[in-house]
Amino acid sequence: MANGKVEKEKIFQNYLNKMSKKTKVGIIQLKISKNKDLNLKNSISRIKLAAHKGAKIICTPELFMSEYFCKTESHSNFKIAEKIPGNTSNIFCKLAKELKVVLIISLFEKKLPGIYYNTSITIDNNGKIISKYRKMHIPDDPGYYEKFYFTPGDQGFKNVKTKFGEIGTLVCWDQWFPEAARLTALKGSEIIFYPTAIGWHPKEKNKYGKSQLDAWITMQKSHAIANGIYIAGVNRVGKEKKGNREIEFWGNSFVIDPNGNVISKMRSNKEGILICNIDFKKVENARQHWPFLRDRRIDAYKSLTKNQKND
Amino acid sequence: MANGKVEKEKIFQNYLNKMSKKTKVGIIQLKISKNKDLNLKNSISRIKLAAHKGAKIICTPELFMSEYFCKTESHSNFKIAEKIPGNTSNIFCKLAKELKVVLIISLFEKKLPGIYYNTSITIDNNGKIISKYRKMHIPDDPGYYEKFYFTPGDQGFKNVKTKFGEIGTLVCWDQWFPEAARLTALKGSEIIFYPTAIGWHPKEKNKYGKSQLDAWITMQKSHAIANGIYIAGVNRVGKEKKGNREIEFWGNSFVIDPNGNVISKMRSNKEGILICNIDFKKVENARQHWPFLRDRRIDAYKSLTKNQKND
Numbered sequence: 001m002a003n004g005k006v007e008k009e010k011i012f013q014n015y016l017n018k019m020s021k022k023t024k025v026g027i028i029q030l031k032i033s034k035n036k037d038l039n040l041k042n043s044i045s046r047i048k049l050a051a052h053k054g055a056k057i058i059c060t061p062e063l064f065m066s067e068y069f070c071k072t073e074s075h076s077n078f079k080i081a082e083k084i085p086g087n088t089s090n091i092f093c094k095l096a097k098e099l100k101v102v103l104i105i106s107l108f109e110k111k112l113p114g115i116y117y118n119t120s121i122t123i124d125n126n127g128k129i130i131s132k133y134r135k136m137h138i139p140d141d142p143g144y145y146e147k148f149y150f151t152p153g154d155q156g157f158k159n160v161k162t163k164f165g166e167i168g169t170l171v172c173w174d175q176w177f178p179e180a181a182r183l184t185a186l187k188g189s190e191i192i193f194y195p196t197a198i199g200w201h202p203k204e205k206n207k208y209g210k211s212q213l214d215a216w217i218t219m220q221k222s223h224a225i226a227n228g229i230y231i232a233g234v235n236r237v238g239k240e241k242k243g244n245r246e247i248e249f250w251g252n253s254f255v256i257d258p259n260g261n262v263i264s265k266m267r268s269n270k271e272g273i274l275i276c277n278i279d280f281k282k283v284e285n286a287r288q289h290w291p292f293l294r295d296r297r298i299d300a301y302k303s304l305t306k307n308q309k310n311d
Numbered sequence: 312m313a314n315g316k317v318e319k320e321k322i323f324q325n326y327l328n329k330m331s332k333k334t335k336v337g338i339i340q341l342k343i344s345k346n347k348d349l350n351l352k353n354s355i356s357r358i359k360l361a362a363h364k365g366a367k368i369i370c371t372p373e374l375f376m377s378e379y380f381c382k383t384e385s386h387s388n389f390k391i392a393e394k395i396p397g398n399t400s401n402i403f404c405k406l407a408k409e410l411k412v413v414l415i416i417s418l419f420e421k422k423l424p425g426i427y428y429n430t431s432i433t434i435d436n437n438g439k440i441i442s443k444y445r446k447m448h449i450p451d452d453p454g455y456y457e458k459f460y461f462t463p464g465d466q467g468f469k470n471v472k473t474k475f476g477e478i479g480t481l482v483c484w485d486q487w488f489p490e491a492a493r494l495t496a497l498k499g500s501e502i503i504f505y506p507t508a509i510g511w512h513p514k515e516k517n518k519y520g521k522s523q524l525d526a527w528i529t530m531q532k533s534h535a536i537a538n539g540i541y542i543a544g545v546n547r548v549g550k551e552k553k554g555n556r557e558i559e560f561w562g563n564s565f566v567i568d569p570n571g572n573v574i575s576k577m578r579s580n581k582e583g584i585l586i587c588n589i590d591f592k593k594v595e596n597a598r599q600h601w602p603f604l605r606d607r608r609i610d611a612y613k614s615l616t617k618n619q620k621n622d
Contacts, residue, residue, distance in 0.1 A: 070408070105602060135604050137607075166348060176536070177606075178533070179489075179607065182489065182490075183611075183615065215571045218571055222529055222533030226488070259522055261522055261525075290487070291452070292487050295448050297447075297488075300467050300494075302616055305610075306497070306608065307609060308497070
């Protein structure tokens with residue numbers, strides 16, 4: 001009997017080891033409507049489809065419950081912020097449990113009256129919220145007035161251990177900061193997911209559109225290369241307009257491997273799902289062949305915590 | 312008289328302001344021979360040509376006085392290390408003064424018996440060495456056995472004010488570290504030059520060559536984007552062999568603008584010079600339109616000075 005137990009444990013461990021070396025991620029690229037119930041319905045049906053196709057970690061775009069309200073500064077938008085846990089997070093917790101998948105869900109979080117975050121939660125395959133990441137880098141650009149709405153994240157960069165791998169979640173503007181990807185990788189993540197809402201100003205698209213999109217992809221590739229890590233970007237598509245302010249969200253959701261190769265990418269104008277195989281051995285392989293983490297000059301990086309020109 | 316003096320000073324300041332907003336850089340891509348005198352002669356004639364074509368800041372490839380000796384670990388190679396100032400640096404100081412240009416010269420520096428650096432000096436248009444950067448990140452990879460030869464740099468990251476703009480010099484392996492570019496940019500540099508010696512292992516070229524070259528360019532583009540800065544990479548070309556160890560240096564020297572666009576690039580198999588216009592207004596423009604430096608979370612970056620998974 002004792003031997004049988006040991007044997008079972010061994011088989012179980014082998015199974016776990018095998019499982020932990022590979023996984024499948026699901027990327028949900030969405031067109032968002034003004035109607036929250038529709039957004040909920042649309043995202044749930046696509047998450048179910050992704051799970052049905054074998055995805056084990058599924059990620060939604062940034063703030064996908066509503067049109068991108070940061071196009072303008074309007075106090076009335078605060079009313080759509082939600083508590084976490086709350087109605088919306090409860091729905092996705094049930095869904096994660098039902099589908100036995102890990103879900104990354106981006107929400108407009110109301111912490112207290114006057115304190116609101118751009119938050120991404122990770123729900124495990126048992127339906128529990130196991131991590132809450134509050135967007136650390138907050139943009140303020142024409143049409144992306146996020147500093148008006150969001151308090152910058154107060155909990156730093158995070159790694160989450162899930163049944164299907166160790167992952168980090170950063171959000172949109174974080175994509176432009178090598179520091180964010182580096183710190184998340186150093187905490188142990190082997191995939192970083194970026195729920196995103198980025199697009200073109202229609203007036204700029206002709207002249208700068210290609211360069212802007214290229215720059216966006218380039219930055220994500222660079223995080224993959226510099227850290228030997230998988231990177232997944234999950235964006236919305238479609239034109240959204242409020243007053244004079246219009247944004248054409250450029251889609252192009254992607255998964256990049258730890259050598260910086262785009263292994264899968266979506267279109268710029270169509271919603272849908274992307275299922276991608278992840279092989280965690282490639283993370284270790286990349287880091288052994290391109291041993292950048294080995295050679296960081298941690299003795300000489302102190303001024304990264306400063307802005308000024310001179311130390 | 313006094314008014315005339317004020318007037319002259321004003322004209323001079325206007326001239327300086329105008330001069331400081333634009334410049335031309337010259338990139339010297341070289342094939343290196345076993346013969347130092349030939350390398351000297353070849354580089355000098357190409358530097359002269361670049362200056363003749365209007366280049367004001369001219370950069371040579373990494374360790375261009377000799378074949379890339381780090382292909383193997385051999386104590387006999389230490390004998391080619393040189394004092395700075397020394398014979399070679401003196402030659403280039405005279406040349407810089409003669410041509411009235413800024414020169415960035417990469418040398419194998421002997422500091423003391425047992426302490427050798429991979430050093431890049433900046434010589435101003437009066438022929439003075441105004442900065443000495445000692446390579447901070449030292450690789451150790453098959454065929455790039457630099458940890459055997461070089462003590463890691465002891466002076467950190469540097470900005471140099473020259474008559475033609477504020478520049479930083481990093482070296483080769485530094486290219487893979489976002490921290491190095493960030494710290495150099497934060498010190499005030501508006502162009503970063505990377506003297507480089509990178510290439511393919513002939514056995515890997517077919518399978519990984521494209522991905523490796525892409526990754527290299529991607530990282531440099533990302534430094535340009537993340538920091539709103541010009542990036543210039545200066546590589547050698549040609550096959551060099553020592554025993555069983557062969558490297559095909561891949562050239563592709565480039566200049567990238569502050570939005571991450573490659574504005575000029577050389578071929579992978581031919582030496583030559585590249586002259587590129589630099590408009591420093593583009594640095595400020597990029598940083599105003601992509602205000603990443605504004606939004607860095609310096610309160611949350613402390614762990615960048617660590618390697619470990621958990622704080």
